Amino acid sequence: GQNIDQPTEMTATEGAIVQINCTYQTSGFNGLFWYQQHAGEAPTFLSYNVLDGLEEKGRFSSFLSRSKGYSYLLLKELQMKDSASYLCAAMDSNYQLIWGAGTKLIIKP
Amino acid sequence: GAVVSQHPSRVICKSGTSVKIECRSLDFQATTMFWYRQFPKKSLMLMATSNEGSKATYEQGVEKDKFLINHASLTLSTLTVTSAHPEDSSFYICSARPGQENQPQHFGDGTRLSIL
Numbered sequence: 001g002q003n004i005d006q007p008t009e010m011t012a013t014e015g016a017i018v019q020i021n022c023t024y025q026t027s028g029f030n031g032l033f034w035y036q037q038h039a040g041e042a043p044t045f046l047s048y049n050v051l052d053g054l055e056e057k058g059r060f061s062s063f064l065s066r067s068k069g070y071s072y073l074l075l076k077e078l079q080m081k082d083s084a085s086y087l088c089a090a091m092d093s094n095y096q097l098i099w100g101a102g103t104k105l106i107i108k109p
Numbered sequence: 110g111a112v113v114s115q116h117p118s119r120v121i122c123k124s125g126t127s128v129k130i131e132c133r134s135l136d137f138q139a140t141t142m143f144w145y146r147q148f149p150k151k152s153l154m155l156m157a158t159s160n161e162g163s164k165a166t167y168e169q170g171v172e173k174d175k176f177l178i179n180h181a182s183l184t185l186s187t188l189t190v191t192s193a194h195p196e197d198s199s200f201y202i203c204s205a206r207p208g209q210e211n212q213p214q215h216f217g218d219g220t221r222l223s224i225l
Binding site for chain 2: 030031033040041042043044045048050068088091095096097099100102104
């Protein structure tokens with residue numbers, strides 16, 4: 001079956017760095033997406049990886065290893081506004097998105 | 110770019126009412142739009158994939174006659190929850206995908222539906 005695993009909740013300190021991991025098992029693979037979702041709001045697109053390696057976009061970076069079925073989202077210089085859920089979604093061979101349950105990130109001062 | 114507008118943002122109505130939710134892509138054409146449902150503290154649950162000019166593809170367990178989807182143009186899809194009941198109360202979110210299939214989906218702001 002198809003499956004996405006990511007931690008349910010993480011806590012980090014303002015100004016620090018946090019890495020949110022995601023492992024996936026899909027029928028075929030056409031890329032991995034990360035979305036941010038603040039409470040009560042819709043998700044917003046953060047990143048897309050289809051090739052192995054690190055993609056950096058400002059304070060946020062996303063990494064992919066296709067051979068390991070593994071990705072992570074790295075958030076640097078954490079700010080209070082980064083408190084949100086982070087959703088990992090893998091795209092299968094039919095271009096269907098398989099969504100993870102999300103990781104709730106709590107930032108403490 | 111890639112702005113998706115969803116309306117209304119909040120609906121409170123009596124049991125038995127039908128509710129229509131609109132999803133519009135404002136600055137791009139969306140051949141495919143998606144309708145999701147999300148319960149509190151849970152992940153997104155895909156309800157159906159809406160293709161312009163053709164019938165929507167519903168996920169297993171989603172009642173077609175209950176959740177009517179129309180994708181009349183490249184910029185508009187609608188979801189109608191027919192004869193809504195309290196168990197239909199949820200957060201409904203649409204998304205649209207510009208261009209190719211591996212492009213990211215862009216989400217509307219969601220509709221919080223409360224059935225009394």
